[in-house]
Amino acid sequence: MTAAGRRARSILIGATGAFLLHAPFARLAVAGTEEWSTFDVFLQEEDDESVIDHLLARPPEAWRDEWERGSRAFRTSQGCLTSGQWLVETDLRLRTSMGSRARFGLDVRDEQSDRASFTYFDLSVRAPTAYGTPGLWFRPFHDKSRQDFSFFWEAGAETAAARARLDFTFEDTFNNFWAFRQTRVGDVSEPYERHPYEPSCGLWLRGDRGRLELEGQWLTPSRKRLAPDPLTGVTPHATLWGGYGRALAELRLAQWRLVAAGENRQARSTETLLGPTGADFRRQWSGEAALVRAVSRRLEIEARWMYQGRAQVSDAPFTVGELAAIDRVLQLETRWNAGRWAARVGGFHDRITVAHAGIFSYGTRIESRAYLGAWMRFGQVAISAVEGIELDPEPYAVWFVHDKAFLGIQSTF
Numbered sequence: 001m002t003a004a005g006r007r008a009r010s011i012l013i014g015a016t017g018a019f020l021l022h023a024p025f026a027r028l029a030v031a032g033t034e035e036w037s038t039f040d041v042f043l044q045e046e047d048d049e050s051v052i053d054h055l056l057a058r059p060p061e062a063w064r065d066e067w068e069r070g071s072r073a074f075r076t077s078q079g080c081l082t083s084g085q086w087l088v089e090t091d092l093r094l095r096t097s098m099g100s101r102a103r104f105g106l107d108v109r110d111e112q113s114d115r116a117s118f119t120y121f122d123l124s125v126r127a128p129t130a131y132g133t134p135g136l137w138f139r140p141f142h143d144k145s146r147q148d149f150s151f152f153w154e155a156g157a158e159t160a161a162a163r164a165r166l167d168f169t170f171e172d173t174f175n176n177f178w179a180f181r182q183t184r185v186g187d188v189s190e191p192y193e194r195h196p197y198e199p200s201c202g203l204w205l206r207g208d209r210g211r212l213e214l215e216g217q218w219l220t221p222s223r224k225r226l227a228p229d230p231l232t233g234v235t236p237h238a239t240l241w242g243g244y245g246r247a248l249a250e251l252r253l254a255q256w257r258l259v260a261a262g263e264n265r266q267a268r269s270t271e272t273l274l275g276p277t278g279a280d281f282r283r284q285w286s287g288e289a290a291l292v293r294a295v296s297r298r299l300e301i302e303a304r305w306m307y308q309g310r311a312q313v314s315d316a317p318f319t320v321g322e323l324a325a326i327d328r329v330l331q332l333e334t335r336w337n338a339g340r341w342a343a344r345v346g347g348f349h350d351r352i353t354v355a356h357a358g359i360f361s362y363g364t365r366i367e368s369r370a371y372l373g374a375w376m377r378f379g380q381v382a383i384s385a386v387e388g389i390e391l392d393p394e395p396y397a398v399w400f401v402h403d404k405a406f407l408g409i410q411s412t413f
Helices: 003-014 033-038 042-046 050-056 061-069
Strands: 072-080 086-097 103-112 117-126 133-139 148-155 162-170 192-194 197-207 210-225 237-253 256-272 278-294 299-314 321-337 341-357 365-378 381-390 402-412
Touching: 033 117, 033 210, 033 237, 033 256, 042 299, 042 321, 050 072, 050 299, 050 321, 050 341, 050 365, 050 402, 061 072, 061 402, 365 402
Parallel strands: none
Antiparallel strands: 072 086, 072 402, 086 103, 103 117, 117 133, 133 148, 148 162, 162 197, 192 210, 197 210, 210 237, 237 256, 256 278, 278 299, 299 321, 321 341, 341 365, 365 381, 381 402
């Protein structure tokens, strides 16, 4: 194994108990095989400032309560990753009555980025009882074999300050499961020999003094039989499993607010074609802490520190390569909130160490960026814009001081 491979393995083992935060508040959505299979770490090296870009794409924290309490809400976060790649993360949540007690729901979750690429369109029904709220949801796809079903139980309303939820999802339900004949995958037959399931759970406690949020998901190992090779007749196989965990703790003390948060995402795929089995293992994790001080009723200052590790090791028939990278990000920001509008100014300093082999990387480096931003409210619609200012010499052209721009929109109905 190369030095990069040994370094990657060291990071993968040491990351077992660590976490990474993608957003300042939960998306409350169950993942699927599409999310695990498209999760990638190599692709993030195409953007030398990927971590900073994802941090700036987060929705303003001032919008958080409105999103969590809304039964009909939409939000999207978008921004520039590279000269040819655009980040898009979109959520839509709609709820309406189905009689005196039952409720119908629609949840749309879409992510197109250097981390993963998927679109979910979930239809749900829930019926409150004296012992909690049982429900089910269905995730349709044009390819019938990819459709998912899930049963869940909730304690506390979705918009309540305290709630818990348990899910059990039947992934790719109609692929050789509860079907009288094998359902095709695309134009070929790829039946499961070991079917995937996805149990998940979550706990959310929110109050005036702070909050605690815990989430976890596990995609059970699956084994799929691929189409036989037309020349040799050999039947190849593919496997996939993944795991996800997220935690957030927040405490308010007078004019101070302390935040500790994190998340861990990992996945492993294998594929056996004509030669030895090839494996692709990837993990991304970090921990972060923030300290916020309210200077006045409208002005506050925030300092944030993130330590992120990302690693991937893969063999043929996947992309052959190894990557082990660590980001150490310091963010300082000042915000002025006037109610219906707000302004922000801040800066990032990211010290990145990289060991890699067989893939493209900008290597060990330092990335620094200043930024200016503002958001305004127009009735029920809030719009945010952020402009990045490059502070480092780059190996590519930068127009004057313009680095990258980001856009956010949120609305309730």
